Amino acid sequence: MKHLFLTAVAAASLVLPVYAGEPAPIPSPGEIAATAPASDWIAIAPSDLLVMDLAPDAKGKARRVVIQLMPAPFSQGWIGNIRKLAAAHWWDGTSVNRVQDNYVVQWGDATEKKPLPAGLATVSESEYVAAPSASMLDTLHANRKRKEQVVKQWRASQPFAIYTPDTRKKVDAYSDIQGFVSGWPIAGGSEIWPVHCYGAVGVGRNLSPDTGSGAELYTVIGHAPRHLDRNIALIGRVISGIEHLSSLPRGTEALGFYKSEAERVPIASIRIASELPAVEQPRFEYLSTESDSFARYADARANRRDPFFITPAGGADICNIPVPVRPVAAK
Known part of the structure; x- marks a missing residue:
């Protein structure tokens, strides 16, 4: 019954008018991705x-x-x-x-008897990890800096009160660093590797x-x-x-x-x-992890402020920030 009630409330919220002076609804991560400009999406070959x-x-x-x-x-x-x-x-x-x-x-x-192709x-085993290139480290650093700037500007522009997350360092139990490069979640330190999400x-x-x-x-x-x-x-x-x-x-x-x-x-x-x-x-495309839209999306995944949530977590494991992927209609 709770699920039916929540569904009814959600449906009603789509049709009720927004009166002047009411706070604007806080966008969910999915809504941020859905409204990202076409230029922020990258086609998958x-x-x-x-x-x-x-x-x-x-x-x-x-x-x-x-x-x-x-x-x-x-x-x-x-x-x-x-x-x-x-x-x-x-x-x-x-x-x-x-x-x-x-x-x-x-x-x-x-x-286990079928012959393999020649x-x-x-x-x-050394190929389980990779040495991070200078450009990859630059991308991770730039993504982090851009996210901080984009999120700060976005929060300042919103007509509603926004939760300010805990600024204490969030530690990944499995690595020194975690982030996204070219649409993929990675972790590491002196070496980097893809993660089991x-x-x-x-x-x-x-x-x-x-x-x-x-x-x-x-x-x-x-x-x-x-x-x-x-x-x-x-x-x-x-x-x-x-x-x-x-x-x-x-x-x-x-x-x-x-x-x-x-x-x-x-x-x-x-x-x-x-x-x-x-x-x-x-045909599919993914939301560029180097885009401002992804920075806002990742922040929203870590700090849920949309109506269902009571207490934003203030952080997210990298596997809780799945990179949005969507199908593309054939031309």
């Missing part, structure tokens, strides 16, 4: 999208999952392998084999020194398992269709593996989007 089509569900409905591959300098050896695997149609006929509650969904060849690279896609592996080829992949469907950072290669993130994975029945065997072949979810195909016919290529 089809060549950087991995399209996974699962077998239709029990009602015959198509199930498509779209993964954005990570840019350099991260995980490029594994991503090169993944491009070769997709070009060889290697995943066609494989399956989703593991669904562990509040953790991951994993897919690949359940038999020419796959063996990637070193919800929807992050990584490479399954056996015990060290094995690092996985990229043939076995997983995505996070629970609380961000940041302890996996620097221990497994991250190669991308699900940007569409995560519900087709997160809603699957949980496996009953150890680590959430399915017990029988009948429980596994068949994979019809996995392709790089640029290999599909132009009319079938999914």
Whole structure:
């Protein structure tokens, strides 16, 4: 009943007039992203999208999952392998084999006997991290400075009282620094690495020194398992269709593996989007993490002031600031 009441209140707020003298509504993070100018959005190249089509569900409905591959300098050896695997149609006929509650969904060849394409690279554990370039550090520093300036100016321009967050330093339990570069959340210090947020896609592996080829992949469907950072290669993130994975029945065997072949979810195909016919290529864009809109959005995620919230948190873990991604209509 509480949810119905809140829904009714929210609906009513859309139609009631705003009278002169009333304080303007405080925008939510989603509203800030939705009103960002077109110039603040960056198109994702089809060549950087991995399209996974699962077998239709029990009602015959198509199930498509779209993964954005990570840019350099991260995980490029594994991503090169993944491009070769997709070009060889290697995943066609494989399956989703593991669904562990509040953790991951994993897919690949359940038999572990399917031959891999020739020419796959063996990637070193050293590639789990990257050395930050001067330009990347400059970007992180500039983003932080710009956010402070943008947010200060934005708060001063608003016709309503704005919560002033706690200015004490917020410490990330897993790294010395955290931030965004080219649309991706990263953490680190003297070295940097991508982080395991919800929807992050990584490479399954056996015990060290094995690092996985990229043939076995997983995505996070629970609380961000940041302890996996620097221990497994991250190669991308699900940007569409995560519900087709997160809603699957949980496996009953150890680590959430399915017990029988009948429980596994068949994979019809996995392709790089640029290999599909132009009319079938999914198109997406993300909100530039170097934009003023993102600075306001990130501040709003850390300090919720919209009507539902009573006490703004005064900070946010990097995984609680998901980079907005939206589909783009074909031209």
